[in-house]
Amino acid sequence: MRGISEREKHLPNFTLPELLRIMYESKSIISLSAGEPDFTTPRPLLRYGASIIHKSTHYTPTQGLKELREAICKKLKKENKINAIPENVIVTTGSQEAIFASLLTTTDPKDQVLIPNPGYLAYLPAIELSDGKPISYKLSEENNFQPDPDQIKKLVNKKTKAIIVNSPSNPTGQIYSRKLLEEIAGIAREKNLYILSDEAYERLIYDGEKHVSIASLNGMKEYVISLYTFSKSYAMCGFRVGYVVSPKNLSESIIESSHFLTISPTHISQLMAIKALSLPNRYINRMVRAYNRRRKYLVKRLNEINLITKEPKGAFYAFSNIKYVTKKSSYKFSQDLLKKAKVAVVPGTEFGEYGEGYIRFSYATKLFLIKKALERIEKYLK
Numbered sequence: 001m002r003g004i005s006e007r008e009k010h011l012p013n014f015t016l017p018e019l020l021r022i023m024y025e026s027k028s029i030i031s032l033s034a035g036e037p038d039f040t041t042p043r044p045l046l047r048y049g050a051s052i053i054h055k056s057t058h059y060t061p062t063q064g065l066k067e068l069r070e071a072i073c074k075k076l077k078k079e080n081k082i083n084a085i086p087e088n089v090i091v092t093t094g095s096q097e098a099i100f101a102s103l104l105t106t107t108d109p110k111d112q113v114l115i116p117n118p119g120y121l122a123y124l125p126a127i128e129l130s131d132g133k134p135i136s137y138k139l140s141e142e143n144n145f146q147p148d149p150d151q152i153k154k155l156v157n158k159k160t161k162a163i164i165v166n167s168p169s170n171p172t173g174q175i176y177s178r179k180l181l182e183e184i185a186g187i188a189r190e191k192n193l194y195i196l197s198d199e200a201y202e203r204l205i206y207d208g209e210k211h212v213s214i215a216s217l218n219g220m221k222e223y224v225i226s227l228y229t230f231s232k233s234y235a236m237c238g239f240r241v242g243y244v245v246s247p248k249n250l251s252e253s254i255i256e257s258s259h260f261l262t263i264s265p266t267h268i269s270q271l272m273a274i275k276a277l278s279l280p281n282r283y284i285n286r287m288v289r290a291y292n293r294r295r296k297y298l299v300k301r302l303n304e305i306n307l308i309t310k311e312p313k314g315a316f317y318a319f320s321n322i323k324y325v326t327k328k329s330s331y332k333f334s335q336d337l338l339k340k341a342k343v344a345v346v347p348g349t350e351f352g353e354y355g356e357g358y359i360r361f362s363y364a365t366k367l368f369l370i371k372k373a374l375e376r377i378e379k380y381l382k
């Protein structure tokens with residue numbers, strides 16, 4: 001019989017599309033909801049892309065161009081302290097594909113995968129589409145939105161296959177310390193679990209904090225599937241290029257999943273990614289400095305108007321507690337901000353039920369717009 005599959009019907013109903021529809025229909029709305037850099041891709045990359053377009057009309061190997069995987073290995077060694085070989089790097093169509101290919105490769109029906117809640121909204125559907133079962137571990141404000149290893153330990157059972165960690169975190173903007181990652185690594189080793197480490201925001205870190213890759217910790221290489229992207233560090237979202245660093249026994253299988261998902265990553269994007277890895281640091285640093293200025297301003301102003309916000313240390317999000325200004329649900333409050341204050345934010349519940357009582361602000365938006373948006377919210381709250 002014709003109809004929509006049960007699998008599709010079971011996917012969570014996100015409220016975001018409705019908010020986005022209202023936003024696009026009204027020109028006067030300021031959006032603090034974007035999950036992507038407002039910067040354009042650095043000019044040298046765009047110029048290079050334009051000059052090589054005629055050379056990139058073919059499929060590439062599913063695993064990605066060897067030259068790119070070699071350049072990625074150099075970057076991994078220098079920045080992530082991970083010693084990888086090109087055979088264990090798989091280039092993907094954004095890290096979104098990397099998440100899917102990794103789950104398809106590791107998850108059998110009914111296997112459980114632990115996910116942060118509130119956490120990046122794609123984890124849950126990606127696990128369900130891989131026939132697995134997502135199990136939330138709670139990130140609470142009292143614990144500065146850090147995972148609690150004791151809680152994780154209690155959730156692990158015979159069906160648990162993997163733990164997803166995401167630092168710097170979307171939506172909380174918090175980062176996990178080496179000590180905490182070591183504790184989670186200990187659980188994975190003891191219980192023989194995979195860790196999927198989503199490091200999409202690895203370069204967007206503030207206040208002199210350091211990003212730690214869990215695969216770099218002692219003895220962890222064979223437990224950790226590390227996921228990276230060019231989308232955020234290089235403002236290359238539209239080019240859709242990411243990569244997986246896989247334990248050696250999984251690489252072939254991840255390549256196979258990836259082949260049937262997309263055949264190969266985009267050719268031109270891979271050539272541009274090679275170039276991106278050779279860019280001087282100043283291109284990223286300039287963006288990070290701008291995010292940092294906005295972060296400081298936004299967090300200060302949010303706390304002044306009682307939208308209580310823990311200082312985020314990474315990514316470009318602030319996650320604010322709304323209970324001091326309203327009794328409404330996150331969704332209703334976001335809808336009111338949209339309709340009455342003309343400011344778009346994302347309700348915390350988009351990131352899981354433990355996001356209730358919070359809203360996510362993105363500061364991947366020009367400072368003058370952030371200032372204007374905050375004036376509007378302050379006026380609305382008064």
Ligand SMILES: Cc1ncc(COP(=O)(O)O)c(C=O)c1O
Pocket residue numbers: 035093094095096097120166169170198200228229230231237240241242
């Ligand atoms: C935590 C996290 N992981 C992965 C992604 C996917 O990004 P991309 O597919 O562009 O690499 C996003 C996008 O917002 C994200 O926030």
